[in-house]
Amino acid sequence: MLLQVSHLDVTYHGKAEPTVHDVSFELERGQILAIVGESGSGKTTVIRAVLNCLPRGAGISGGKMSFEGKDLLSLSPGEWRSLRGSEISMIFQDSGNMMNPVHTIGKQYIEYIQTHSDVNRQEAYDLAIEKLTLMNLPNPENIMSSYTFELSGGMRQRVGIAMAITFQPKLLLADEPTSALDVTTQAQIVGELMFITRGSGASMIIVTHNIGVASYLSDRLLVMRQGKTVECGKTKDVIEHPQADYTKTLLASVPEIGGKRYA
Amino acid sequence: MPDPKESDVILRVEHMTKKFPLSGGRTLTACDDVSLRVRKGETVAIVGESGCGKTTLLKTIMNMQPPTSGRILLHEKDITNLTGEARRENCRHIQMVFQDPTSAFNPKMRIRDIVCEPLLNFGLLKRKDMAAKARELLAQVDLPADFAERYPHNMSGGQRQRVAVARALALEPEIIACDEATSALDVSVQDTIIRLLVRLQREKGITYLFICHDLALVSLFSHRIAVMYLGSIMEKLDGDRLEEARHPYTQALLKAVFSTDQEKNQKISILAGDIPSPLDIPSGCPFRNRCEHCRDMCEKKKPALRELAPNHSIACHYPLEIVTK
Numbered sequence: 001m002l003l004q005v006s007h008l009d010v011t012y013h014g015k016a017e018p019t020v021h022d023v024s025f026e027l028e029r030g031q032i033l034a035i036v037g038e039s040g041s042g043k044t045t046v047i048r049a050v051l052n053c054l055p056r057g058a059g060i061s062g063g064k065m066s067f068e069g070k071d072l073l074s075l076s077p078g079e080w081r082s083l084r085g086s087e088i089s090m091i092f093q094d095s096g097n098m099m100n101p102v103h104t105i106g107k108q109y110i111e112y113i114q115t116h117s118d119v120n121r122q123e124a125y126d127l128a129i130e131k132l133t134l135m136n137l138p139n140p141e142n143i144m145s146s147y148t149f150e151l152s153g154g155m156r157q158r159v160g161i162a163m164a165i166t167f168q169p170k171l172l173l174a175d176e177p178t179s180a181l182d183v184t185t186q187a188q189i190v191g192e193l194m195f196i197t198r199g200s201g202a203s204m205i206i207v208t209h210n211i212g213v214a215s216y217l218s219d220r221l222l223v224m225r226q227g228k229t230v231e232c233g234k235t236k237d238v239i240e241h242p243q244a245d246y247t248k249t250l251l252a253s254v255p256e257i258g259g260k261r262y263a
Numbered sequence: 264m265p266d267p268k269e270s271d272v273i274l275r276v277e278h279m280t281k282k283f284p285l286s287g288g289r290t291l292t293a294c295d296d297v298s299l300r301v302r303k304g305e306t307v308a309i310v311g312e313s314g315c316g317k318t319t320l321l322k323t324i325m326n327m328q329p330p331t332s333g334r335i336l337l338h339e340k341d342i343t344n345l346t347g348e349a350r351r352e353n354c355r356h357i358q359m360v361f362q363d364p365t366s367a368f369n370p371k372m373r374i375r376d377i378v379c380e381p382l383l384n385f386g387l388l389k390r391k392d393m394a395a396k397a398r399e400l401l402a403q404v405d406l407p408a409d410f411a412e413r414y415p416h417n418m419s420g421g422q423r424q425r426v427a428v429a430r431a432l433a434l435e436p437e438i439i440a441c442d443e444a445t446s447a448l449d450v451s452v453q454d455t456i457i458r459l460l461v462r463l464q465r466e467k468g469i470t471y472l473f474i475c476h477d478l479a480l481v482s483l484f485s486h487r488i489a490v491m492y493l494g495s496i497m498e499k500l501d502g503d504r505l506e507e508a509r510h511p512y513t514q515a516l517l518k519a520v521f522s523t524d525q526e527k528n529q530k531i532s533i534l535a536g537d538i539p540s541p542l543d544i545p546s547g548c549p550f551r552n553r554c555e556h557c558r559d560m561c562e563k564k565k566p567a568l569r570e571l572a573p574n575h576s577i578a579c580h581y582p583l584e585i586v587t588k
Binding site: 038152153154155186187188190209210211213236239250251254259260261262263 | 449450452457517519521524525528535
């Protein structure tokens with residue numbers, strides 16, 4: 001068992017009721033879990049809790065989380081720092097926003113590598129180039145000397161994924177990684193996420209509102225609504241035989257090519 | 264098109280080109296020789312990825328910016344270069360619903376004032392009749408009457424989008440242009456908004472111009488689909504026959520849509536490369552550098568939109584052979 005989350009409660013400051021209540025799931029090595037739900041369902045809060053980077057004023061108010069048998073809730077800030085970015089890393093909706101626009105990508109990438117490992121500049125540069133190449137980015141040297149605004153959305157997202165997989169993390173967390181992208185670019189990025197997780201044996205939790213993407217990528221599916229679990233199980237089972245009424249409604253409203261026309 | 268009953272065509276875009284001059288003597292071609300016919304009571308969807316010129320096309324039709332060349336005809340009347348009062352009067356016929364219902368309203372106005380504002384602008388409503396009219400408009404979009412006294416921030420995104428539809432309906436326009444009207448909404452909310460739009464169309468015979476990037480969604484309710492890429496229309500076909508598309512780009516878009524049906528997901532295929540910058544459109548066919556069927560001809564000559572079958576035209580030298588069901 002890689003990650004075990006049981007009865008997780010997250011409460012925002014000043015609220016009596018927890019925003020996320022009693023969410024439990026388990027993740028084996030190499031598995032992909034998708035968390036789907038509509039806006040305000042708490043899906044992003046859940047993966048932020050796993051990385052212990054909840055917004056200011058929010059905190060875990062109940063439940064347990066363990067990663068490779070280690071109790072995550074008892075880690076010191078220093079232990080978190082060594083875990084984050086190397087063992088567990090995150091891919092954001094728009095990786096352009098996580099970077100500083102006034103520094104080149106190369107400068108930030110090298111800084112990130114040197115923070116987490118004991119290598120010199122040249123070794124860090126070579127490692128960065130290797131990861132960018134793995135993400136099918138043309139001219140990685142050119143990317144290293146670019147600023148984020150000079151790249152297209154798809155390229156920025158590839159840079160974000162390259163950075164996230166630099167230290168071959170055991171767990172990747174992806175928060176709406178394709179939602180800001182065009183259809184054809186989305187297909188490219190989803191293909192690459194599939195390739196890197198299957199290739200490296202890493203596990204992934206992907207948060208998305210695109211149920212098509214979730215069912216394509218994931219082994220297990222967690223459906224959330226208003227901070228609670230609606231349904232959780234094997235993706236195939238949940239999609240083909242949804243139990244909860246909410247899941248049925250949700251699946252019925254996903255537009256499909258060749259589906260039932262509105263009349 | 265052989266048999267579009269000419270009398271049914273209410274809006275025509277003829278050879279519209281829009282270029283934006285940039286610094287350094289460069290020009291950005293947002294729309295290149297776009298022609299479109301819209302028949303009464305139909306939904307015409309314009310789909311494409313970012314930068315394909317779909318919003319520019321809509322803005323030109325809406326008279327928000329003049330085209331570089333070409334004409335826009337509403338009921339055979341040239342509305343391309345209307346100014347002043349004539350332009351304002353024209354707004355009675357075409358109304359718009361925007362992508363983000365939060366920024367489409369003045370946050371300090373009550374819903375009652377928002378939905379009645381177009382009528383007050385045209386002097387079609389007396390202030391004392393506002394309350395009744397607001398109730399009537401809200402009822403059309405399935406919102407309770409007491410919403411009239413609310414402010415936009417007191418409602419959910421889906422409810423706000425309903426208010427946007429109510430405001431667009433106020434003047435009883437012939438055409439409503441929707442610019443990504445559902446892409447900021449959750450799927451279940453999107454579903455209810457589309458149902459509402461389809462019902463209103465049936466009841467009132469409204470024509471929709473629907474700009475969208477979600478091919479699966481538009482295939483479920485539009486009558487005609489125009490697929491755009493880098494400022495040109497690549498293919499025009501009937502909404503319910505989207506799967507018979509023969510342009511390599513349309514097929515690539517179809518194959519990039521993820522489904523909840525694993526069998527369909529088997530067919531996902533990934534189109535390589537990025538969309539070129541609209542500043543740097545390839546010579547010949549705009550799609551040629553990403554097309555796996557590209558031949559010499561595609562580099563030399565830009566394919567013109569031509570008719571393959573009734574209601575199906577395509578801008579490609581070598582259309583794909585698709586087995587029809």
